[in-house]
Amino acid sequence: MRALIAPAILLSLLCAGIASRVDAQIGLPSVQLPGVARTLPSLPEIATEPLIDVRDTLARARLDRIATLLRDNRDRIERDRNGQPAVRGILVATGVDEAMIARAAEDGFRLVDRDRIEGLDLDIVRFAVPDGHSLARAQKKLSKLLPDAEVDADHIYFASGPGGALPTVALATTASPGQARLGLIDGGVAAHPSVAGRVEQRGFAAGAPHASRHGTAVASLLIGSGRVRGAASGQKLLAADVYGSDPAGGNASAIVRALGWLVQRGAAVTTISLVGPDNKLLAAAVSRAQQRGMLIVAAVGNDGPAAPPAYPASYKGVFAVTGVDARNRALPEAGRALHLDFAAPGDAVLAATGVDATDRLRGTSFAAPLVAGRLALRYPAPAIDRIRPAVSALVFEARDLGKKGRDKIYGHGLICGDCGGR
Structure with a gap:
């Protein structure tokens, strides 16, 4: 069995769950991007189709995405x-x-x-x-x-939401030194006003850091202020670009190096809106980061409920997040993990997508940072003895959806229901 964060604390939280919201409610959950083939398409056009058609469409999209990546980058x-x-x-x-x-x-x-x-x-x-x-x-x-x-x-791990490369644009930068409680592993972050002066970036792939739509969007939903307001608005962010301009970017070894950097810099909560297979190296790195007090929040992806379990969301101790639409219904394209912990807005979410651009985006990628941001407000620094109260507070905040108590569709419930420009 892989090591967990503070086994005496986290294992009990992972396994115990919550019998109901009345019974204490304190369990923890059990780039440049090389072209659009590296991200899932936004899928509002299939949302009204019969569920079986949605699953078929998502399965084809996943296989086509992999086939396109392999065809276009045979040498890498x-x-x-x-x-x-x-x-x-x-x-x-x-x-x-x-x-x-x-x-x-x-x-x-x-x-x-x-x-x-x-x-x-x-x-x-x-x-x-x-x-x-x-x-x-x-x-x-x-x-x-x-x-x-x-x-x-x-x-190779894919961004779990629409994205793509940005032209050569200014990168968001940190104006003043200071502790950042939030970490991000994704593409690079553009200098949008909502995050200006509060992002420190480092590259872990050829050509990185290089601004991407996806990384910029997730960053704005974490710390954005003004019109694009993040769940931890005004906080500072450590952003690790694991894509850069490398067709083989977003690989496990790049993500692991990024995790090491974030642990060294003291990030308490890290968002990873990327999905891929179980990987022995990544599993070891996630476990070691957790043992050092880092809480990791990951999207379940947009490959649909019939897809293989998504990682890193499926690793024990990682907070797996799904997305909901404006009526708080689970996105039909939301993927699955071996456990599900929280839901957050994932449809028509207002996010920064460039230096001076915003857009309404869809996908579980944009739900995960909303949960991470709210968690970071309760967990400002890595400290094993502060995990339980931070998680308890987040579960208390969750709005129960679906069946009473924790369930397989919404986890403990909806976080940040009024976030994302709703």
């Missing part, structure tokens, strides 16, 4: 042994010592680099697959060769 991306997109020719591993590296080299696995992720105390080793081997074949071979290591592909 390929499928792993489970058919998931990953960085071509690269395997990532943890728990690897010098003897293991030598053993791998004897079988043709060339050491690309070693990296220690400060903040997480996590060592990453990257291997190039042997000539003539597919990633899928090499992944199976190296796992058998190094049974005591954790070996995986360097999976």
Whole structure:
């Protein structure tokens, strides 16, 4: 079993849940982007179709998105042994010592680099697959060769909402030093007035940081002020761009490095509106960040309820967030996680999308920062002993939707119902 945040505290919160809102109500939940193929389309046009048609449409959209990414970037991306997109020719591993590296080299696995992720105390080793081997074949071979290591592909993660590249525009910057309680892992953030002077950015991919629509939108929903008002309006933000201009950006190793930086900088709550498969490296990094007191909020994605469970939202201890429309109905395109914790507005959400642009957006990407922002107001700094009261307060705030008490559609209920320009 993977380690959890403060097992004595968080495990009880994760497992206990809440019998009802009367019974204490304190359980915790169990870039440049390389083209539109890297994000899900906005899907209002299918929302009125029969549910079965919606699921079929979403399934096709997901498969088409992956196929397009692979077709357009054959030199950088390929499928792993489970058919998931990953960085071509690269395997990532943890728990690897010098003897293991030598053993791998004897079988043709060339050491690309070693990296220690400060903040997480996590060592990453990257291997190039042997000539003539597919990633899928090499992944199976190296796992058998190094049974005591954790070996995986360097999976690609998608922004779980409409986005896309921005032209070369000014990046949002921090005007004055100071503690930031909020972290963001996404694309870069443009210098929109709603976030001006309150964003510190760092790149974890080629060409990063580079402003993106998606990263800018999520940032504005976290800390925006003025017309675009975020759930933690006026706060400072640490933004990690894991996409930049790299077609293979948004990979697991970039996200892990971003997590390490955010832990080092003291971010208490981090939003990740990205979705992809379970990944051993990412799972280890999430667990280590949690052990250091970081709370992570993630979107469940927009691939529909029939899609595979979304990660990182499905990891234990991560707050999984879905979206609702103006009538507080769950978005039909909302994906699923192994648990669901909260809902927030996810339709016609007003967000910044450029230096001087705003738009009404749809998707679970734009619900997650509303929950993260409200959580950050109650949890200003990483501190294990403050997790329970912060989560309790957030659950008390939630408006019960659907079946009484926590349920699989809305979690503990609706957070920030009047946010998002409603």
